[in-house]
Amino acid sequence: MSKLSKAELKVLKIGGSVITDKNGELAPRTGEIARLTKEIQESNVKRLIIVHGGGSFGHPPAEKYAIKDGFKEDSQKIGFSETHHVMTMLNGLLMDSLIWHEVPAVSVTPSSCIITESGRIKHFEDSAIRALLNMDFIPVLYGDAVVDSKLGFTILSGDQLVSTLAMRLNAERIIFGVDVDGIYDADPKIEKTAKLFKHLNREELERLQSKFCKPTVRDVTGGMFGKIVELLPAVESGIPVTIMNATKPGNICRVLEGKPVQGTIVGKD
Amino acid sequence: MSKLSKAELKVLKIGGSVITDKNGELAPRTGEIARLTKEIQESNVKRLIIVHGGGSFGHPPAEKYAIKDGFKEDSQKIGFSETHHVMTMLNGLLMDSLIWHEVPAVSVTPSSCIITESGRIKHFEDSAIRALLNMDFIPVLYGDAVVDSKLGFTILSGDQLVSTLAMRLNAERIIFGVDVDGIYDADPKIEKTAKLFKHLNREELERLQSKFCKPTVRDVTGGMFGKIVELLPAVESGIPVTIMNATKPGNICRVLEGKPVQGTIVGKD
Numbered sequence: 001m002s003k004l005s006k007a008e009l010k011v012l013k014i015g016g017s018v019i020t021d022k023n024g025e026l027a028p029r030t031g032e033i034a035r036l037t038k039e040i041q042e043s044n045v046k047r048l049i050i051v052h053g054g055g056s057f058g059h060p061p062a063e064k065y066a067i068k069d070g071f072k073e074d075s076q077k078i079g080f081s082e083t084h085h086v087m088t089m090l091n092g093l094l095m096d097s098l099i100w101h102e103v104p105a106v107s108v109t110p111s112s113c114i115i116t117e118s119g120r121i122k123h124f125e126d127s128a129i130r131a132l133l134n135m136d137f138i139p140v141l142y143g144d145a146v147v148d149s150k151l152g153f154t155i156l157s158g159d160q161l162v163s164t165l166a167m168r169l170n171a172e173r174i175i176f177g178v179d180v181d182g183i184y185d186a187d188p189k190i191e192k193t194a195k196l197f198k199h200l201n202r203e204e205l206e207r208l209q210s211k212f213c214k215p216t217v218r219d220v221t222g223g224m225f226g227k228i229v230e231l232l233p234a235v236e237s238g239i240p241v242t243i244m245n246a247t248k249p250g251n252i253c254r255v256l257e258g259k260p261v262q263g264t265i266v267g268k269d
Numbered sequence: 270m271s272k273l274s275k276a277e278l279k280v281l282k283i284g285g286s287v288i289t290d291k292n293g294e295l296a297p298r299t300g301e302i303a304r305l306t307k308e309i310q311e312s313n314v315k316r317l318i319i320v321h322g323g324g325s326f327g328h329p330p331a332e333k334y335a336i337k338d339g340f341k342e343d344s345q346k347i348g349f350s351e352t353h354h355v356m357t358m359l360n361g362l363l364m365d366s367l368i369w370h371e372v373p374a375v376s377v378t379p380s381s382c383i384i385t386e387s388g389r390i391k392h393f394e395d396s397a398i399r400a401l402l403n404m405d406f407i408p409v410l411y412g413d414a415v416v417d418s419k420l421g422f423t424i425l426s427g428d429q430l431v432s433t434l435a436m437r438l439n440a441e442r443i444i445f446g447v448d449v450d451g452i453y454d455a456d457p458k459i460e461k462t463a464k465l466f467k468h469l470n471r472e473e474l475e476r477l478q479s480k481f482c483k484p485t486v487r488d489v490t491g492g493m494f495g496k497i498v499e500l501l502p503a504v505e506s507g508i509p510v511t512i513m514n515a516t517k518p519g520n521i522c523r524v525l526e527g528k529p530v531q532g533t534i535v536g537k538d
Contacts, residue, residue: 081373098350112382
């Protein structure tokens with residue numbers, strides 16, 4: 001623990017839409033996984049935690065069996081098993097590629113060390129993660145189906161995990177690698193004049209949120225708001241979040257090297 | 270926790286030699302995995318924990334990089350990553366088949382919730398396992414490369430895990446599924462008159478051990494002694510161990526149903 005200084009650790013979130021095809025089912029983007037892991041290798045980054053999303057692996061069974069809502073009937077049980085299992089499969093593809101590229105990465109299974117209460121992380125045994133970081137391993141976690149002390153079970157999003165890990169381990173920065181360039185003032189896929197924010201503070205973010213996040217208008221700004229909400233506690237505690245496009249070759253390598261990339265930085269002030 | 274009564278829980282160890290070809294590398298016996306998981310389904314067993322070995326997945330990288338001896342040089346690090354990763358791969362094959370057979374099994378990653386000290390389990394966060402059992406899920410664990418507070422890292426054998434889990438969770442019985450029929454008074458592959466012990470108590474086992482386990486004579490009784498030593502604490506605490514042949518069709522189903530099978534029962538008295 002003593003080696004973990006705030007100036008060092010980065011938490012990298014890789015969106016499920018980056019490493020899987022969300023229109024498919026169990027559809028990995030193996031080419032993208034290979035490219036990303038090569039960029040992580042080339043960046044020669046040392047103090048890093050990776051968290052990835054579920055994409056077309058975790059989301060379909062989680063929705064089909066309503067795992068997030070908790071245990072209601074026995075027929076959901078096999079769905080819980082399946083949701084966790086397909087996430088370990090997606091994680092396995094990423095680990096395979098990281099290790100192939102000689103990145104000393106070690107998967108840490110959220111459901112084996114975390115219990116939530118009504119969907120929020122309540123108990124988190126992070127000793128293994130701390131020990132791995134101290135030995136300069138790169139722990140890799142993911143959104144997972146987990147045990148919940150109130151609901152029986154639920155879904156723990158990779159986003160909540162990112163925020164919690166960053167705060168617990170005094171991360172210097174959160175890097176949020178998604179399939180868009182950052183946060184826009186309108187949907188860039190519809191409005192060609194949509195403007196990318198280079199920097200947003202909490203206040204500006206909340207103003208945007210109340211403007212765009214109406215019940216009938218979802219994800220108009222590039223689908224980032226739901227995710228950002230989970231990161232606000234980390235932002236509030238002083239950890240800036242860089243939202244950037246991980247599908248653009250070279251971006252992840254550059255950001256891990258500490259070089260500037262196009263994107264939106266969400267900071268406290 | 271209250272639901273866990275001693276009369277109910279079984280801990281099933283599936284040897285690495287049962288589900289992999291030990292002469293190969295990363296060589297699963299997929300037919301055997303399918304048969305075993307079907308037998309587990311057919312037994313309709315409720316309160317069960319499964320632990321499996323590494324066979325031709327975990328053992329080759331663990332030996333190549335001397336992971337058991339602990340961290341000595343940086344070149345071992347990728348070996349630690351690899352050993353853990355290939356174990357998750359083997360586990361994934363078993364989980365895939367269990368879930369395909371609609372067994373509500375959930376993998377629990379030892380290295381995510383256990384830290385050893387000089388090779389012995391020191392810290393074990395078992396809340397998720399207890400909660401899963403209370404919901405009638407079947408937790409599945411395996412021998413793994415783990416963090417060690419003295420050695421940096423080491424190998425945690427599935428056998429130590431079986432013994433620890435059985436004692437912590439007050440198991441009624443340990444079932445040790447291997448590729449031989451039990452413990453013999455000589456190597457049955459060499460001596461055709463070798464006799465299978467139906468029952469051994471601790472004293473008889475120790476006498477046999479001193480007779481057979483000389484430095485120059487290894488595994489002469491069917492290769493069981495090294496494994497049995499790990500189970501002795503559980504036996505001492507009153508949990509009997511049934512050593513039986515999991516490669517014989519029907520055996521696992523029968524033993525999980527509580528029916529008699531050929532094998533050696535190791536008990537306290």
